[in-house]
Amino acid sequence: MPRLDQYNYVFAIGTLFALLDAFNNGANDVANSWATSVSSRSISYRQAMIFGTVFEMLGAITVGARTADTIKNGIIPNAAFRGDAGVQMLAFTCALAAASTWVMWCTRHSAHVSSTYSLVSAVAGVGVATVGAKQVQWGWNGGKGLGAIFAGLGMAPAISACFGAIIFMLIKLVVHVRKNPVRWAVWTSPFFFLVAGTICTLSIVYKGSPNLGLSKKPKTYIVAVTMGTGGGVALLSALFFVPYVHAKVIKRDYTLPWYGFIYGPMLFSRPAPVEDSTKSIVPNYAVVQEEEEEEDQQSYQGSNHDDKNLDLGSPAITPATPFTLTNGESGEKQRVQNETRQQKSYKEIMAESDERLNAKLRTKKGPLGWAMRTLHENPMGPGQIYELSNIKILAKRIPAILTVGLLYGLHYDIHAAQSGIHGTPEGERMAVVYSHAKKYPNEVEHTYSFIQVLTACTASFAHGANDIGNSVGPWAVIYSAWSTGDAAKSKAVVPIWQLAVLSGMISIGLITYGYNIMKVMGNKITYHSPSRGCSMEMGAALTVLIFSQYSLPVSTSMCITGATVGVGLCNGSIKAVNWQRVGLLLLAWIMTIPIAGTLGGVTMGLFLNAPHFSG
Structure with missing residues (x-):
């Protein structure tokens, strides 16, 4: 036809x-x-x-x-x-x-x-x-x-909640409750790589490869492939990952580059630096870090941008106060900020939060910074959109709007948005939620961050x-x-x-x-945290696998x-x-x-x- x-x-x-x-x-x-x-x-x-x-x-x-x-x-x-x-x-x-x-x-x-x-x-x-x-x-x-x-x-x-809880409780029993959890996290990591590798392989076999028809292969073939892949991932982690993390978190070798894992077992004999044993060797995995406020303040004030419209000292667009997880007093400055916020409506507080991010983006170089400054400096004038003055302004704004639409998401501050806003019911609620979660050493969490990236990439595939x-x-x-x-x-x-x-x-x-x-x-x-996150992703993957079998x-x-x-x-x-x-x-x-x-x-x-x- x-x-x-x-x-x-x-x-x-x-x-x-x-x-x-x-x-x-x-x-x-x-x-x-x-x-x-x-x-x-x-x-x-x-x-x-x-x-x-x-x-x-x-x-x-x-x-x-x-x-x-x-x-x-x-x-x-x-x-x-x-x-x-x-x-x-x-x-x-x-x-x-x-x-x-x-x-x-x-x-x-x-x-x-x-x-x-x-x-x-x-x-x-x-x-x-x-x-x-x-x-x-x-x-x-x-x-x-x-x-x-x-x-x-x-x-x-x-x-999925049950599977995620079981996997995380396993990590807690094997690592978190130990007297020296860092060493336990390092030496047991091949086992968790084995678990993650096996689950990820099954995800591809049963959910991610309808065109290859792997799920229709004999059971013995599927078992051999999944266990072989999981075992291979565990072996590679034992040969390259364990020595690398051992040097990083136990020897505290801050001079080791990211590609140092290629040296494998030779890293065990690598001498640790003695100049500065207190130097940070892994990221801080806390939900929000207090020191971000001072760092952000310095970075904003240190900007040499000459745009007169970027008044970074105005109350509406000063850097965001991060969500504190400490139980101590936050100081007179924090008290004044909280009292000021309590006098504002929820919409005003959220608008200020968005404007702080926008002000930060306007100081950046590149297409997004240009687009944000263009929109900030060229607001629509009075009258209808067909006024000649507004048509001229719109001609400048349209390319900037398209640029912001494409690039704004890449620069959005996800962590600040997730932490809750001070002075709002949500901020109070998240303070309670975070206070009931035990925080584990960053060196321990660092080990599981690699496993979580592996599970996330497989899930995307x-x-x-x-x-x-x-x-x-x-x-x-x-x-x-x-x-x-x-x-x-x-x-x-x-x-x-x-x-x-x-x-x-x-x-x-x-x-x-x-x-x-x-x-x-x-x-x-x-x-x-990474140990919690990899448990969540593996629990979800297991659930999808079971449902796909039926x-x-x-x-x-x-x-x-x-x-x-x-x-x-x-x-x-x-x-x-x-x-x-x-x-x-x-x-x-x-x-x-x-x-x-x-x-x-x-x-x-x-x-x-x-x-x-x-x-």
């Missing part, structure tokens, strides 16, 4: 919303996955963006699904379209529009929802509008119906290989129906260029908009959230978890089902029943 040129506009709109859905996937789901590593300070925000981009695209392009279910997880029977390619195109376009709109709104308001559940709900709503409620698979349907999908909404976070089908599946249906003029069958071929385009959009979403989710995840739920779809983001709560409870107090934030997350998850479904159904119903004229 010829191409459906009369549906060019449907194809164009469907493509637009497929790109938007992939963008939201990166800004929401992928950002949530990396929030744990960033919150733990195992990796910097910019490094997370780089690693996330690389491994998401590698997973999607190299081993991503080459075919996609045309009817998302068997929700709508394929025969319901009766071979009408136009209706099929319209159905999935409406589903993508509803899901992407809802997820975008939630991301903008820092409410984390699952893009998978949003699309599934939208498809169900579209199915009701298209073929009626009786045709929609509401039951189990072999693990592919709505009953099976939404069963994971309650089970997955709970199971598996996500890119598997979850890209959420966006590319409906798009592949739309493209197949439009290009062939025939309704797509039970499976639609996915061209590799579609995988490349959508994986690129996922990366763009992560880099430019992911900070909206990252700033409320992690330390907004409970206190994070062909039950599950949201990776929901699993990592559940594991975060489980590890937080290991502090021994329910006050170590911010239950208000957890409640808001649960509310967002639950509301996704009716809202996305209603949006999809209403949109589809309006288009199907709109007046039309035949030529």
